Amino acid sequence: MSLLTIYQDYPGLLITAFRKQRLKNFHLRQVEVNTHVLCYVTEGSAAMAVDGQKQVLDAGKLLLLRPTTKLEELWCQSGPLHIYRLHYAEARHDQQESAPARKEVKVLAVSTPASFLRILEELSHLTRKRDYSSFLRSQALLYELLGIVHDEQKKKEEKGIGAIEETIAYMQKHYRESLELGSLPKLAGLTPSSYCRAFKRATGMTPGEYLTGLRMEHAKELLAHSGGSVKDVARNVGYTDELYFSRLFKKREGLSPQIYMKQSDQRVVVVSKLFLQDHFLAMGIQPIAAPSFPNYFETRTGFPSYLQQKLRGTKALNAEQLIDPKEILTLSPDVIVRMNFFHNREAGDWEKIKGTVFFDGYPNWIDYQTRLATLFKKESLAEKIIKHIDKLEKQARDALLPVTRTGEWTMIRVLADEVRLYGVEGHALADLFYHKLGFSPDPNVTHAAYKPNALNDLIELNPERIIVFWSEREHVAALWNNPLWRDMRAVRENKVYHPANHEWDPWGPFGREHTIQRSTAYFLQCTQG
Structure with missing residues (x-):
């Protein structure tokens, strides 16, 4: 058998994209690839979930994906994460239909990271050029890389x-x-x-x-x-x-x-900048004290209305001011779950209190739910909560198709002295509306979390549609004094959407369900009107 006959069994491969990236605090869901992807981590770590199984990608690890592969989740809670990401496709010259690609995800530890990194760096240099010589050399390096990958896979299989x-x-x-x-x-x-x-x-x-x-x-x-x-x-x-x-x-x-x-029957106090009582209530735990915002919510307690009944008997802690640890101790708590309140100056006092658990911020509600469930031995219940919200999100996404199937959306918040421009990741709003409910973000919005003082950025963006969140009517009305605001496309075409969304809170399961229901009703009503 000739060498040519052997090689006819293998497709030709062609580099379609190459990126050297530095990422921080991202969380993606339902990621599907349409090419082969080779992703190599050089610094930091990320995590992913496939078929319900989680894997960690840290420095020296190589992620391999085939076309049509779906990742349920891909996230990085810390950073920065440094990666090389190479996309390549099969370039068959015959007319035969290729077999459907197997949907696979593989993670390998590269045993020769120095030589692997050298090839990636050279590829990074070559793919920025457009001459034919650089193209040929980059293709040769692709095959060299894949040869190393094949050897690593073989080693792994040989080890059983x-x-x-x-x-x-x-x-x-x-x-x-x-x-x-x-x-x-x-x-x-x-x-x-x-x-x-x-x-x-x-x-x-x-x-x-x-x-x-x-x-x-x-x-x-x-x-x-x-x-x-x-x-x-x-x-x-x-x-x-x-x-x-x-x-x-x-x-x-x-x-x-x-x-x-x-340990399930513990007296829990929540000292938080977020309504973590939402997550506790979903797991059947009613805190004896929890944060409230009496100047923001119009209820008697300062809890949002959708939690008001559920929190009967829970002491409201005014989160708009510093919380006194002595006040908490009078409640005889077993556990105090504490997050920072506007960089509280009395952190040292809390550290001395027995039973205090210090809680870090996370990029989305599921991380909060999972972490709290682990602390209080409610993991299986948290899984049910997460599946329930996922089902609601999918139902709402389908219902909203008449609204979301066309057009691009931009999300802002208008305060008395600034306009905030929300990004495409790293915030619960982006996660829910862009990644779950199917609102397509303006392609020129690429940042994470939100940009403060972003009115000029918004005017330059000139978005097609705007959703206004958590903003007083008078603050939005004040923007009409600015002729540049009035000249924006969304404003001219009457595509600025400002629902009554003070209580839309996608950070917890009850708040998220409330937000999904109210936002779906609002936008469907807009299309009918």
């Missing part, structure tokens, strides 16, 4: 990682049974010693440690939510001996199963 993953899936399915660890090497097609070495390389644990950890994670969920006895929980996760289960649990978690069960 694929077989290990099969046995991990088997354990995840059968952990409730009296599982015989001695049968796993045979399932993987390896000798017992080779299997144990390969398993530890892949997971950092022995098979026994992994199985114990798997069972204990499920046991924690059952202890917190099932209402069953310790004996019932032990049997449900594969242990016939209750005492043995209790010893293992205490050794691993630091407290007995009985004490773990009692």
Whole structure:
């Protein structure tokens, strides 16, 4: 067989895009690629979810995607993240239809990062040129890169990682049974010693440690939510001996199963710049005190109306001023969940209070829900909450198609002394309206979070449609004194939308559901009118 005949089995490949990027604080959902993608991380870390499984991408890791592959989530909570991103496509010269691409996601650790990085840097230099010589050299480097990738994949397969993953899936399915660890090497097609070495390389644990950890994670969920006895929980996760289960649990978690069960009924105080009580209420936990904004919300307590009834009996803490730790201590809390209030000056006092948990900010509501669920052993309940909101978002997206299928949208907030221009990521508004409900952002808006003092940017942008959030009518009306505002396309064509959205709060599950319902009704009414 000639070399030419062999190579006819493989398609030609063509670089379609190459980027060297520095990213920070982004969160993307339902990302679908239409080419082959090779993404190499040189600094920082990100995370992704595929088929419900999360993976971490950190320095030295290589992400490989095939056409039509869908990532459920891709996010970076810290940064910066430095990556090289290479897109390439198959360039077949025959007329035969190629087989449908397999939808795959692979993550590899590159064993020769220096040489791999050298090729990427050279590619970065060449792809900025437009001459034929640079094109040929860049194509040659593409094949050199893919040759390295192929070698890395082969090494991984030779180490038996694929077989290990099969046995991990088997354990995840059968952990409730009296599982015989001695049968796993045979399932993987390896000798017992080779299997144990390969398993530890892949997971950092022995098979026994992994199985114990798997069972204990499920046991924690059952202890917190099932209402069953310790004996019932032990049997449900594969242990016939209750005492043995209790010893293992205490050794691993630091407290007995009985004490773990009692932790669900704790007196919780929320000291936050966000309505974290929303997340707690969704998990069946009513805080004994929580933040309010009495000058913003028109309710008696300063809670938004959609939470007012649910928070009956909860003390309102005025979040528009500093919270006195002494006031909180009079409530005898078991746990204080605290976020910064306008850079509170009394942080040191809170650190001295027993039971205070310091809570960092996150880019979207799911991170808050997941983190709080982990703290209070409500992980399975949080999953149900997230799925419920996801279902609502998809239903609303379909309903809003008559509104969103055409046109581009820009989101702003008008205050007495500034106009804020919201970006395409890094904020709950962008996540909900752009990424979930299907409003297409103006392509010239590329920043994250929001730009302050952005009236001139907005005028230069000259958007097609504007949505005004959380703004007083008089502040919006004052803009009409500016002839440049009146001359903008959206204003001239009467496409500035200012619903009554003071209580639209996409940061928590109840607030998000309220926002979805009210915004859907508002925009559908606009189209009918």
